[in-house]
Amino acid sequence: MTDAKPKDSSEQEFKLEPDTELRFEVENPDNKSEKVVLELKSGNAEIFGTELVKDKPYFFWSGAKVAVFTWHGCTLELKGKTDVAYVAKETPMVMYLNVHAALEEERKKSEAEGKRGPIAMIVGPTDVGKSTLCKILLNYAVRATRRPIFVDLDVGQGQISVPGTIGALLVERPSGVDEGFSQLAPLVYHYGNNNPGANTALYNTVVTSLGEVTMDRMRSNKKANHSGAIINTCGWVKGDGYHQILHIAQAFEADVILVLDQERLYNELVRDMPDSVRTLFLPKSGGVVERTSKSRIDSRDARVREYFYGTKTNLYPHSFDVKFSDVRIYKIGAPSLPDSCMPLGMKAEDNMTKLVQVTPGMSVLNHLLAVSFATGVEEDVIRTNVAGFVCVTEVDMDRQTMTVLSPQPRPLPQTLLLLSEIQFMDSH
Ligand SMILES: Nc1ncnc2c1ncn2[C@@H]1O[C@H](COP(=O)(O)OP(=O)(O)OP(=O)(O)O)[C@@H](O)[C@H]1O
Numbered sequence: 448m449t450d451a452k453p454k455d456s457s458e459q460e461f462k463l464e465p466d467t468e469l470r471f472e473v474e475n476p477d478n479k480s481e482k483v484v485l486e487l488k489s490g491n492a493e494i495f496g497t498e499l500v501k502d503k504p505y506f507f508w509s510g511a512k513v514a515v516f517t518w519h520g521c522t523l524e525l526k527g528k529t530d531v532a533y534v535a536k537e538t539p540m541v542m543y544l545n546v547h548a549a550l551e552e553e554r555k556k557s558e559a560e561g562k563r564g565p566i567a568m569i570v571g572p573t574d575v576g577k578s579t580l581c582k583i584l585l586n587y588a589v590r591a592t593r594r595p596i597f598v599d600l601d602v603g604q605g606q607i608s609v610p611g612t613i614g615a616l617l618v619e620r621p622s623g624v625d626e627g628f629s630q631l632a633p634l635v636y637h638y639g640n641n642n643p644g645a646n647t648a649l650y651n652t653v654v655t656s657l658g659e660v661t662m663d664r665m666r667s668n669k670k671a672n673h674s675g676a677i678i679n680t681c682g683w684v685k686g687d688g689y690h691q692i693l694h695i696a697q698a699f700e701a702d703v704i705l706v707l708d709q710e711r712l713y714n715e716l717v718r719d720m721p722d723s724v725r726t727l728f729l730p731k732s733g734g735v736v737e738r739t740s741k742s743r744i745d746s747r748d749a750r751v752r753e754y755f756y757g758t759k760t761n762l763y764p765h766s767f768d769v770k771f772s773d774v775r776i777y778k779i780g781a782p783s784l785p786d787s788c789m790p791l792g793m794k795a796e797d798n799m800t801k802l803v804q805v806t807p808g809m810s811v812l813n814h815l816l817a818v819s820f821a822t823g824v825e826e827d828v829i830r831t832n833v834a835g836f837v838c839v840t841e842v843d844m845d846r847q848t849m850t851v852l853s854p855q856p857r858p859l860p861q862t863l864l865l866l867s868e869i870q871f872m873d874s875h
C-alpha cells in the first residue's frame with residue numbers, strides 16, 4: 448500500500464539540518480514566465496525573516512532568487528523548474544541575528560530612558576545583500592512587536608514607490624514572502640533619475656528633507672521612536688558615492704553602520720565617523736547572486752509595473768486625459784554653467800536644484816511624472832514630498848492633451864508635476 452502522490456519530475460524534497468538554508472533560483476527563459484511552488488512540510492522555516500506557514504503554497508516567478516532558512520530543521524518541497532536548488536550549510540544568519548539582538552537591546556534601553564531607538568544604516572557595494580539584510584532586520588523587529596521605520600535611499604533598486612525616488616515607511620507587519628512590505632502611507636521624495644550620481648546636489652537635498660521629516664514622524668510616534676529605523680542605501684560607495692554615505696549618516700543621525708562585504712569601505716567609515724557611531728563589518732551571504740545590468744533594468748521596470756498594476760496584477764490603474772493647460776510641468780536642474788557665468792553669489796550647485804519649466808509635448812511621452820504636494824513654485828517644491836506618480840502613455844499635440852496612467856481615478860490631486868527621467872512602456 449502506498450499513499451505517496453505520483454511525483455512530477457520537477458518535484459523535489461529537501462530535508463534541512465538546523466542552521467542551514469535551501470537556496471533556489473527560478474528559471475528565467477526569455478519571454479517565458481516560469482513558476483515555482485514552495486511548501487513547508489514539517490519544522491520551521493523563514494524567508495528573509497518572514498516565517499512560513501506549514502502546507503501553504505508559496506509562489507515564485509521567473510528570476511526570483513530565494514533562501515529558505517531554518518533555525519531548528521525542516522522539510523521543504525519544491526515544484527517547478529529551478530535553475531539551481533541546493534542546501535547551504537554556511538550562512539551568515541547567526542551574525543545577522545546577533546545584530547538584531549544588539550538593536551533589540553538598544554530599543555529596550557531607549558524605552559527605559561525615554562529616548563529615540565537605534566538608527567541603523569546598511570551600506571556596501573552592489574550585490575552584497577543590502578536590501579535583503581534590511582528586510583531580515585525589519586522582519587525580526589516586527590516579530591519582536593516593534594514598529595520600525597524603513598528608509599530606502601536606493602534610487603535604482605529601491606523598494607518604496609518607483610525608481611528615481613527615496614522614501615520612508617512605518618513597518619507594522621512582516622513582509623509577504625513573495626512581495627514587499629505593505630505600504631499604507633509611504634513618505635516619498637522625487638529625485639527623478641535611477642543614478643544617485645546624476646545630480647548629487649539634488650540627491651543630498653532630498654535625503655536631508657526625508658531625514659528631517661522621518662525624524663519628526665518618529666518623535667510623534669512613541670512606538671516607532673523606540674523601534675528606530677533601518678536605512679537601505681545604494682551600492683555606489685566610491686568617490687561622490689562615499690560622500691553621499693557620509694551625508695546620509697549625518698542627515699539621519701545614524702547610530703550604527705553595518706558594512707556588508709567591503710573592508711575598505713569599513714575602514715574608511717571607521718576613520719571618518721565620530722566615535723558615537725558604531726561601525727560593524729558583516730560578511731555577505733554566499734547565496735547573493737550578482738545581477739546583470741539587464742536584470743537591473745528588468746527589475747526597475749517590474750517595480751514601475753507593480754506600482755500601477757500591483758504585485759499580482761490585482762490593481763486596475765486608471766487612464767485619463769489631462770489638458771496641457773491644466774498642469775505645470777517642471778524638471779529639476781538646469782544645464783550647468785561654469786561658475787564664472789553664474790550670477791553673483793550663486794554656485795553651479797544651486798543650478799542643479801533649480802526648477803525649470805517644461806513645455807508639455809512629445810518630450811514627456813512614456814515618462815513618469817511626480818505629482819507634487821506643493822501647490823505652487825513659491826513653495827519649496829524640491830523639499831516637498833510627492834503624492835504619487837502618473838505615466839504619460841499618449842501625447843496629442845492637436846488637442847493639447849496627454850493621456851496618463853494613474854493609480855488613482857481622475858482628477859489629479861495636484862497640478863504641479865515633476866518630470867522624471869524614468870520611462871515606462873505600458874504593455875497592458
Ligand atoms: N542567502 C541568499 N540565498 C539566495 N539568494 C539570496 C540570498 N540573499 C539574497 N539573495 C538574493 O540575491 C539578490 C541580491 O540581493 P540584494 O538585492 O539584497 O542585494 P543588494 O546588495 O541590495 O543589491 P543592490 O546593490 O542591487 O541593491 C536578490 O535577488 C536576493 O533575493
Ligand SMILES: [Mg+2]
Nearest residue numbers: 577578601604
Ligand atoms: Mg539593494
